[in-house]
Amino acid sequence: MNIHEYQAKSLLKKFGAPVSDGRVVLSADEAAEKAAELGGPLWVVKAQIHAGGRGKGHFKEPEAGEKGGVRLAKSVEEAAEEARRMLGHTLVTKQTGPAGKVVNRVYIEDGSGIERELYLAALVDRQTSRIAFVCSTEGGMDIEDVAAKTPEKILTFSIDPASGYSPFHGRRVAFALGLEGAQIKQCVKLVETLYRMFLESDMSMLEINPLIVTDKGDLKCLDAKIGFDDNALYRHPDIAEMRDETEEDPKELEASKYDLNYIALDGEIGCMVNGAGLAMATMDIIKL
Numbered sequence: 001m002n003i004h005e006y007q008a009k010s011l012l013k014k015f016g017a018p019v020s021d022g023r024v025v026l027s028a029d030e031a032a033e034k035a036a037e038l039g040g041p042l043w044v045v046k047a048q049i050h051a052g053g054r055g056k057g058h059f060k061e062p063e064a065g066e067k068g069g070v071r072l073a074k075s076v077e078e079a080a081e082e083a084r085r086m087l088g089h090t091l092v093t094k095q096t097g098p099a100g101k102v103v104n105r106v107y108i109e110d111g112s113g114i115e116r117e118l119y120l121a122a123l124v125d126r127q128t129s130r131i132a133f134v135c136s137t138e139g140g141m142d143i144e145d146v147a148a149k150t151p152e153k154i155l156t157f158s159i160d161p162a163s164g165y166s167p168f169h170g171r172r173v174a175f176a177l178g179l180e181g182a183q184i185k186q187c188v189k190l191v192e193t194l195y196r197m198f199l200e201s202d203m204s205m206l207e208i209n210p211l212i213v214t215d216k217g218d219l220k221c222l223d224a225k226i227g228f229d230d231n232a233l234y235r236h237p238d239i240a241e242m243r244d245e246t247e248e249d250p251k252e253l254e255a256s257k258y259d260l261n262y263i264a265l266d267g268e269i270g271c272m273v274n275g276a277g278l279a280m281a282t283m284d285i286i287k288l
């Protein structure tokens with residue numbers, strides 16, 4: 001199960017990781033009210049859909065404007081206007097496919113001064129059967145290009161579950177990210193926090209892109225994407241409650257109510273199977 005950026009950030013905040021102050025809204029009126037509450041002077045208005053690449057995305061409807069799904073605003077009125085433009089319209093990004101996704105919620109957050117944009121993610125590394133941290137100095141909106149063109153700029157460190165997290169893991173990440181001084185301490189604390197969150201909440205993926213160094217020299221999680229292990233959701237009713245069914249395929253949603261593994265594909269094709277291996281073999285056969 002995936003959650004929205006604003007939900008991921010509330011979880012990060014709960015565990016003590018550094019995030020900006022923000023509010024989720026469903027209407028332009030609410031956006032004005034919440035932007036005023038945040039105080040400014042700079043706001044960022046962010047479309048909440050279960051897909052990345054929002055900054056470089058585009059809207060299908062002309063009334064949504066030329067810009068993508070992450071927009072700067074310099075006044076309360078501008079923040080409300082950008083929210084009004086995005087809400088109810090379809091955002092297309094590299095990750096949504098050509099159909100795009102309708103924006104039903106918008107997150108308004110304090111704008112940050114950015115010195116550097118870094119990449120930090122935690123995932124389950126099936127090869128080593130460990131949780132691994134993946135990091136890069138080349139964070140921001142083009143991490144897929146970095147992976148394709150300069151894979152040596154992406155480093156992976158795994159943590160042995162028998163001995164667990166030690167500060168040297170965090171220092172390794174800090175040095176790989178080229179951090180200095182007080183940032184190293186902040187990074188050690190952040191990696192420890194992310195590892196604890198990952199384990200305690202049964203995540204399958206946690207991606208911070210970008211992790212930034214602010215103009216004041218501090219680390220901050222500016223974007224957050226989290227996926228949870230569905231098989232462990234029963235242990236976390238508070239997390240299961242964050243499910244946004246409007247983000248899921250209605251056919252897959254219906255199937256999941258009967259514990260069926262059903263994957264909807266384009267057009268009139270779907271795949272119903274009783275296990276991942278069989279699913280992959282079925283896909284290969286269909287393709288063949």
Ligand code: ADP
Nearest residue numbers: 044052053054055070110111112140209210223
């Ligand atoms: P996506 O990955 O879906 O494009 P992000 O949340 O990563 O969305 O935002 C895209 C870019 O917008 C970031 O790389 C960053 O440069 C900028 N950005 C996002 N949030 C803020 C913020 N609160 N303050 C300043 N800039 C931001």
Ligand code: MG
Nearest residue numbers: 140209210223
């Ligand atoms: Mg991002």
